[in-house]
Amino acid sequence: MVTTTPLPFSPEQQAWYEQACAKLNSRRLQKLLFDLTNIHSPTGAAREASQFMADYLSKAGMTASYRPMNAQSGNIVAEKRGSGGGASLMLYSPIDTHLESDESDRPWVGPSHYVDLHPKARMQDDWVFGLGASNPKGMIATLTEVATALIEAEVPLTGDLIVAMADGGMPVDLAGRDHAGMSSGVTHLLSRGVAPDFAIVMKPWNWVYHEEPGMGWFKLKVKGTLGYAGVPRGTPGFRSSVVPAAHVILELEKWLIDYAERNTSGVVKPHGWISGVRAGWPERPAFPSAVTEIFFDIRINPRTSPGDVKAQFAQFIEVLRQRHPEFDLDWEMVGSVPGGTTSPSNWIIQSALRGWEHIEQRLHLTPDFLGGQTDGAALRRFGIPTARIGWPWPAEGSPEPLAEGMGGMGATYIPDLMPCAQKIMYAVIDTLTRKRAELGL
Secondary structure, eight states: OOOOOOOOOOHHHHHHHHHHHHHOOHHHHHHHHHHHHTSOOBTTOOHHHHHHHHHHHHHTTSEEEEEESSSSOEEEEEEEOOSSSSOEEEEEEEOOBSOOOSGGGTTTTSOOOSGGGSSSOEEETTEEESTTTTTTHHHHHHHHHHHHHHHHTTOOOSSEEEEEEESOOSSOOBGGGTTBOTTHHHHHHHTTTOOOSEEEEEOSSSSEESEEOEEEEEEEEEEOOOOOTTSOTTOTTOOOSHHHHHHHHHHHHHHHHHHHHHTOBTTBOOOEEEEEEEESOTTOTTSOOSEEEEEEEEEEOTTSOHHHHHHHHHHHHHHHHHHOTTOEEEEEEEEEEOOEEOOTTSHHHHHHHHHHHHHHTSOOOOOOOBOOOOTHHHHHHTTOOEEEEOOOOSOOOOSSOOOSTTTTSOEEEHHHHHHHHHHHHHHHHHHHTSOGGGGTO
8 A cells, every 4th residue: 555645735725726626617628528529539540639639728828739740640738837946747648549430340349339439429418428538538628627727727836737648549559550559659749858757647447556557469379271161070181270279268368367466566467368369261261270360468567577478478388388289389479568657655646645535535545456558657667757546437327328348438427527637636736836846856
């Protein structure tokens, strides 16, 4: 458990905080969320949504710019400078959605008629529905509302507030769009002059996290020979790749569960999931495939390197080969992103914890284990102390039926976001109304 160090607000800070929170406007947040959700922003093609947010933040009183990465996409950076001598704090969210919302999604997303799987937004009472309306666009709307309310309250900042959003935050790798994904946008952003002292990332779950996992992507090949459905089993020279792959999948699933238990530490439990299987031709079912490929993602604890995870998997394969010498296996690691951690004693973690406890009116005890990977890991790897803070998720009580599982991450109940906005506002006031020396800088 991370212990929170008490540091009460001064009377002036308390007054500024109350003034800023009074300016938080849930209807304005909902309207922004609806408008932004209505702008489709798949990974690597978020230009229109990013330009919309740059314009919105400029009108809110920030110096904002759209920073293109290519013709299809770019990032947003907006700044409100303080009087000087303070720290810079970045409120950050990705802007891209995890699905394309076209024929390429089908049938892989399952039934596609659900409202949260489509980029056309729908608003009903306190709800906003649509692809990404919760993650990432609910986060963007909340962080933007925090900045807007802070400016309207005319809080005398000492440090600088930065609001930033980047494409490429989703754990995908789209070769046709300059390999967008895997934190490509935030890496571009941080490599080009955006250098905050601290960062806050808003992501689901009502806790403060000081660390997040990375991820390793693997492709495992089960080899056989090209066959023909007309030959009997036992025909010399024919070996199925598909049937042995079924056995390998079950063995791999057991290993992934054991891997997560062995590599749990801190607040991270690094799950792994088999995500896909590929073999043969749909139009040639008479010819069994010579190769069956299995794809999976293994999350990586910040205290474990991708190289170590690769070695752990190599050991699993070696044991599997010894028990099943008849299996012909080959594999490779096709993607790797290290995890990232920030010291729990760092200013921004402690400030976020104080904000959380102020609103929740209870101690921040040990949070639920975390397995989700975000751009926060990349921020930490760039040396930026980063706190992750969120809201209860998924939203409960939806008046619309939603896709099962993760779906389109597209159902947001606005009242769920407002306490998170108040927690983030606390950390913003706490951090940006002090001199650098007070913050350990």
